Amino acid sequence: MERNRVALITGAGRGIGRGIALELARIGFKIAGCDILYEPKNTRSGLFEVRGEAAKLGAAFLPIEGDVSNPAEHDRILSAVLAEYGRLDVLVHNAGVAPEVRTDVLQTTPESFDRVMGVNMRGPFFLTQKAVPRLLETAAGDAGVKPAIVFITSISAVVSSTARAEYCLSKAALSMAARIFADRLAESGINVYEVRPGLIQTDMTVPVREKYDALIAAGLVPQKRWGFPEDVGKAVAGLVQGYFPYSTGLILEVSGGMDIRRL
Ligand SMILES: NC(=O)c1ccc[n+]([C@@H]2O[C@H](COP(=O)([O-])OP(=O)(O)OC[C@H]3O[C@@H](n4cnc5c(N)ncnc54)[C@H](O)[C@@H]3O)[C@@H](O)[C@H]2O)c1
Structure with a gap:
């Protein structure tokens, strides 16, 4: 059981x-x-x-208004965490958006490209820069802490969808960001992990619920079910408790086995 450690999760208002x-x-x-x-x-x-x-679980929860795509807001978001709790142990980059309209890659617009990249990749990249000194300060004051950064990417980091190229590109780039920060921070004691969800039932997947219901029934997912937000939550909980101390840069897929190549 963790005691007093503090986690900042972006996009925490719903879904994953x-x-x-x-x-x-x-x-x-x-x-x-x-x-x-x-x-x-x-x-x-x-x-x-x-x-x-969270209160029913006996946990403190600080709601913070913020747009992760806007680097001008990052200091305020992090300062709010420090002002309330006095420390930051874990940062989970979860906030993300799908394209507003699925469009063939030959018609992807610059506006949609910039919007999706801004939230999914550019924002987390610059928020990480700002969070690292706070994570290090917390670790310096407490020898027992295991600071961690978790990037929620997607199987779309490696799986092509021709109708939402900008989303796949944003997640592929975010995956590389996770790897680069894992490398840069390896000696510092901050471990960096990537979690790749598959098909998870949330508001984001409402528009494709029936399409994926049929694909899952037809065997697309070896475990033959949708994933749920708690499946991803449990994976992140496993990572940030410190049981993977020698595995910075780890990529953990949470997809019911979709990464198994099958005949
Ligand atoms: N649902 C899936 O099948 C699935 C699969 C793989 C990866 N993911 C990824 O998981 C993450 C969460 O997805 P979800 O399905 O829960 O989506 P969701 O749309 O249900 O929830 C996303 C949350 O992020 C918030 N958000 C959006 N833009 C923001 C911004 N600029 N700043 C701060 N908050 C913002 C939203 O208000 C919302 O509360 C995303 O990064 C998504 O790409 C989802």
Whole structure:
């Protein structure tokens, strides 16, 4: 059981980010959840619903309004965590967007390309730069801590989808960002991990629910089911507890076996 360690999770208001926040809350983390959607009066969905669920688990949850794609907001987001808890142990880059419209790669627009890259890759890249000194300060003050950064990429980092090229490109680039930061920070004591979800039931996959239902029934996923946010949350919880101390740069796929090449 973790005690007093603090995790910042981006995009924590719903879906996979919510699942990660609650799994880390369950094992004793104090949580800071950042999201672009911030509605204090809404306790039925979004950050303030997640805060209520975390409270049921006995965990502190700080909701922070923030747009990860905007580097001008990064200092404020991190300072809010430090002001509330006095430390930062774990950063989970989860916030991400799909293209608003699926478009053949021959018609991808510069606007959609920039939007998806801005949230999924450029934002986490620069937020990492700003978070590292805070993670190191926390580690310096406490010999027992195991600081970690987790990048939530996707199987789309390596699987082509011709109707959402900008998404695949953003996740491939984010995967390389994870590798580069793992390399750069290896000696510092901050371990960096990449988690690659497969088909996970969230609001993001609502538009393709029936398409993937049929593909899963036809055998696309060896474990023959959708993934759920808690599947990803448990994987992240496993990584950040310190049981992979000699495995920085690890890529953990959470896809029900989709990475198994099959005949
Ligand atoms: N659902 C899947 O099948 C799947 C598969 C692989 C990877 N992923 C990745 O997992 C992550 C979470 O996906 P999800 O399915 O939970 O999506 P989702 O759309 O259900 O939730 C994403 C959350 O991120 C927030 N967000 C979006 N843009 C933001 C920004 N600029 N700043 C801060 N917060 C922002 C949203 O408000 C929302 O709360 C994404 O990075 C996604 O690419 C999802």
